[in-house]
Amino acid sequence: MDWEQDASRTERIAALDARQRFLxxxxxxxxxxxxxxDVGLPADWGVPAELVGGLFATLAAEPTQELAEAVHGQVAELLETPVFGPFEMEPEFVEQVQLEALSGLVMMDEGLPELDVEQADYIVYRVRAMADYTDGMISDSLRMDPDEEPHQRYLDRLGAEVxxxxxxxxxxxxxxxxxxCHAAIVDPGSxxxxxxxxxxxxQARLCDEFGAELVPVLRRFRSTDFPLS
Structure with a gap:
């Protein structure tokens, strides 16, 4: 299976209603x-951590018109920060992951209160891309991955679908x-x-758990003594 050209991803999202696409x-x-x-944004981006934290907190709710208005106000403030200004930037690995998160928040605002299939699919696709990008950076690094053995044990136990x-x-x-997340969202009980x-x-806890595993990796790559390749 090709994670990029994955028609099943788009088909799953296309079968969802607007609320489910938002979730x-x-x-x-x-x-x-x-x-x-947790990793922290570059200071020259000028993005207050409390603003981004507030945006994520706002999105942990049902997609009502009130939520859309709250997100719109927060994203309008985000778009005023230097990172979304006209200056040129060539982000390194860590910054690229962070930019994807910020850009995803902006795209959420553009789609609310009814995120369309293309918008939801693109956000899911880009998160896949950042996860794969992380694996590629670890693989290409000259420094030994301290988590290589437990990660390999996990991969050895993977189910056939993944x-x-x-x-x-x-x-x-x-x-x-x-x-x-998809299974939980389409369950009638949700x-x-x-x-x-x-x-x-x-599901939110498990997504947070995934993010927490990313943090030490990103911090290592941000370190000035970490050889990238």
């Missing part, structure tokens, strides 16, 4: 939340989360307030 995209972006809030994609640790973990339900809280 799918919000949970995908949540997997990158720690990359922004294994078919032939991804590394973070790519596979992200797919597991993506598939689990028709109420998703993020306050037991299943919604559990």
């Amino acid at each position: 799918t995209a919000a949970l995908a972006l949540r997997r990158l939340r720690a990359a922004v809030l 294994r078919a994609y032939g991804l590394g640790y973070f790519g596979s973990r992200n797919l597991e989360r993506e598939f689990a 028709a109420g307030s998703f993020f306050t339900s037991a299943v919604g809280r559990e």
Whole structure:
């Protein structure tokens, strides 16, 4: 299976209603939340951590008109920061992951209150891309990966559905989360307030767990003594 040219991803998202598409995209972006809030953004981007944290918190709710208006106000403030200004920037690996998270938040605002299929699919696709990018950077690095053995044990135990994609640790973990979130979102029992339900809280927790695993990797690559290749 090709994770990029994956028609099944688009088909799954196309079968969702607007609320379910919102939840799918919000949970995908949540997997990158720690990359922004716990690793920390470059100071010259001028993005207040509390603003981004507030945006993620706002998105952990049902997609109402009130939520759309709140997100619009927060994103308008985000777009005023220097990182979205006219200056040229060639982001390194860590900054690229963080930019994807911020850009995803902006795209959420553009689609609310009814995120369309293309917008939701693109957000999910880009989170896949960042997970695979992380695996590639680890593989290409000259420094030994301290988590290589447990990550390989995880890959050795993968089920057939995820294994078919032939991804590394973070790519596979992200797919597991993506598939689990989809199953929870389409379950008839999630028709109420998703993020306050037991299943919604559990999916959010597992997405946060994925993000927490990214943090030490990103911090190592941001370190000035970390040889990239």
